[in-house]
Amino acid sequence: MWAYVHLISWVAIVVLTVTALAIYSKSTKGFTILQMINRIFYILVILSGVMMVQYSVEQSWILAVFKILMGIIVIGVVEMLLSYRKQQKPTGMFLMIFIIVVLITVSLGFYLSGGYPLFN
Template identity: 40%
Template structure:
């Protein structure tokens, strides 16, 4: 299982593609067949993000279990806000709060991910 746990490349690739697909689905016209297809592919990437993140969590969480647990929870919340934003958009309900919660949870998740020992050191 080294492909999942030796580096974070697979996990970073899946969440970058997931965010791009989310933004594409969010700007596409509601009710179109293309949006439904993009949304279904995005749901597949949700699973890939969670699986690759879970492998990293179980491998590396012994060094700082609390922060890794918070990061895991924030990642799940970010995916939840992404999904709720798209579903509420399809139902023509207000999505401003979902967008704000998505961006806040995404920033917190990325900050924790880069701060933890497996993350990248920018400074």
């Protein structure tokens, strides 16, 4: 169950982040609402990640620690990306970092879980 919560929460974070970036010029209020909803999903990701950490550590504790760090970095990059967008500063660098870090984190997550829940 936690794997589904974790996966759905990560997908929601990515979708909400991209949506918030897209609507900022049209609605700053909508942007702020999406940013707050994103923060709720951070809590779900952290909670579900803590509940599943024992399974990742069984696979490879080094990769599990690296994935935890990458997950924290993703959350930090999302916050920086959205705050830079709100301050109307250039976000290109953070957008590239966001894409790279999300791909690494997702790859590690599926490797450590053996593809569960998506590929089982």
